[in-house]
Amino acid sequence: MRRLMLAMAATCALLAGTGTALANEDVKLKHIEVDHSDAARQRGAETITGTCMLCHSLKYVHFSDLTGIGMSKTQIEDLLTDQKLGDPMLSLSPVEVRKESYGKVPPDLSLMAIAREKGPDYIYSLLTGFYNTKDGESDNHVFPGIKMPDPLGYSFTEPGSEDRAQIEAQARDVVSFLVWAADPSAEKRESIGVYVIIYLVILTILLYFVKRRVWRRLPEFTGD
Numbered sequence: 001m002r003r004l005m006l007a008m009a010a011t012c013a014l015l016a017g018t019g020t021a022l023a024n025e026d027v028k029l030k031h032i033e034v035d036h037s038d039a040a041r042q043r044g045a046e047t048i049t050g051t052c053m054l055c056h057s058l059k060y061v062h063f064s065d066l067t068g069i070g071m072s073k074t075q076i077e078d079l080l081t082d083q084k085l086g087d088p089m090l091s092l093s094p095v096e097v098r099k100e101s102y103g104k105v106p107p108d109l110s111l112m113a114i115a116r117e118k119g120p121d122y123i124y125s126l127l128t129g130f131y132n133t134k135d136g137e138s139d140n141h142v143f144p145g146i147k148m149p150d151p152l153g154y155s156f157t158e159p160g161s162e163d164r165a166q167i168e169a170q171a172r173d174v175v176s177f178l179v180w181a182a183d184p185s186a187e188k189r190e191s192i193g194v195y196v197i198i199y200l201v202i203l204t205i206l207l208y209f210v211k212r213r214v215w216r217r218l219p220e221f222t223g224d
Contacts, residue, residue, distance in 0.1 A: 027142050029121040030128065035176045038070035044177025045069065047170055049079040049089070051151055052109065055098050058089040060110035061181050068184050069177075102147055113175070113182040120175045127171040130155040 045066060048058070064085050066076050076085060081092060091098065091106075099105050113119040122142070129141040130150035138155060140146045150156070152171060157164035 027125070029118055029125040029142070031121050032124050032172055032175065034120050034179050035172060040173050040176040041069040041180050042071055042075070043170070044173035044175070045071070046079065047174050048109070048177055052174070053089060054092050055102075055106045056109045057091045058110045058181055059108050061089050061184070063087055063089060065184055069180060109178060109181070111182050113178040120179055123178060124171050124175050127152055127174065128154050128168055
């Protein structure tokens, strides 16, 4: 199993590019509506751990954090190889191997969704931006000269085909997971924020009536 994982490392995704390539800022990114459902995030987690983590890490996310997207302990353990439940989601390949393969260590994906403007659109456009050149080489419209193979096999599918549709869906799930990974407590903060606002509104109303009651008594003390 470990040999298979190391062999697959040669084709893992380098979402932010490597080497001296520069992102093509003139390319119009594909806009997607991020699916915030636990089901989409769980599918994305499976792709991330099975493909992307062969080269990438998510050092700010622990496997145990995946309970936050509705995964059970058993489901999480199915994603583990040599790691433990409480370990951070680190790459399966040694740093030296990754650096030798790509010229530098592939970037951490923990904050990738918020690391650049329109992060979700960028990630999705990159994953679905691969194509084969006339020379039979793999390249990317969003990141020309990217030094990596096509991680999901997008360039090997035909436009409008079922296979391409499945890969596009897989790319959307990856985005869903990375958006969650960038800020796992976002939804919890939002829900708490609603209660805080309600509390402040009620408190303001109560203080208003207290203020009116206090000021109504003032003439009694001033002799008016």
